[in-house]
Amino acid sequence: MGIDASPARRRPIRCHRALERDEMDLVVRSHVDAPPSPLLRERLGWVMPASHPLAGASMLEWSDVRATPGLSNRLCQQSGREWMQAFDRSAALRIHNTASLLAMVRAGLGMTLLPELAVLGLVDLAFVPCAEPEWRYLAVHTQALPSPAVQEFAAALHRYMG
The missing domain is CATH 3.40.190.10 (Periplasmic binding protein-like II)
Incomplete structure (x- = not known):
């Protein structure tokens, strides 16, 4: 299966709960201060x-x-x-x-x-x-090891955006 990218405005706590319930595989969120695992910064x-x-x-x-x-x-x-x-x-x-x-x-x-x-x-x-x-950071949050599709998506974001 590929990636279903669905932009949503949610508070961080709701995103973490969705990860815990396996409703999401990956959360990319904006953060002005240092994030837990940076994907990119601009x-x-x-x-x-x-x-x-x-x-x-x-x-x-x-x-x-x-x-x-x-x-x-x-x-x-x-x-x-x-x-x-x-x-x-x-x-x-x-x-x-x-x-x-x-x-x-x-x-x-x-x-x-x-x-x-x-x-x-x-x-x-x-x-x-x-x-x-x-700097604004985009941070990645996952509940477990991301699927290969999600890993490739994150790698593509790194390649494209730095």
Whole structure:
């Protein structure tokens, strides 16, 4: 049998219970801090229109963008980092849908904080890494030794995403 990949938004405890009941073979979840078994990591950075005055910066600190209108998302809201929570509190809007968030950034309504892969290939948007190295990790959780299909899926993710 192949892999049935079903994206779902669940709290980590519900995912672990599903693993224990053999309802899932593999859970890949986002985590800002160090995960139990990392699958991959990607840089976090500020996303803005390519025409924005800060778009050419090599990196940006929270203090560099504090005066710029912000568009927050779940990543900022759920972070344990004080500066990301400060960004979330000061944001003009909190948008949980990435497509809507990127549309609002394109429209010039503000900048946001996202993983680099979220904007890969989007030439109308600029990605500027956070000055304080920040990473989003995707972690793998399994109940037992994954099946060969799940192992190959994880290996393919490593090859494709680094």
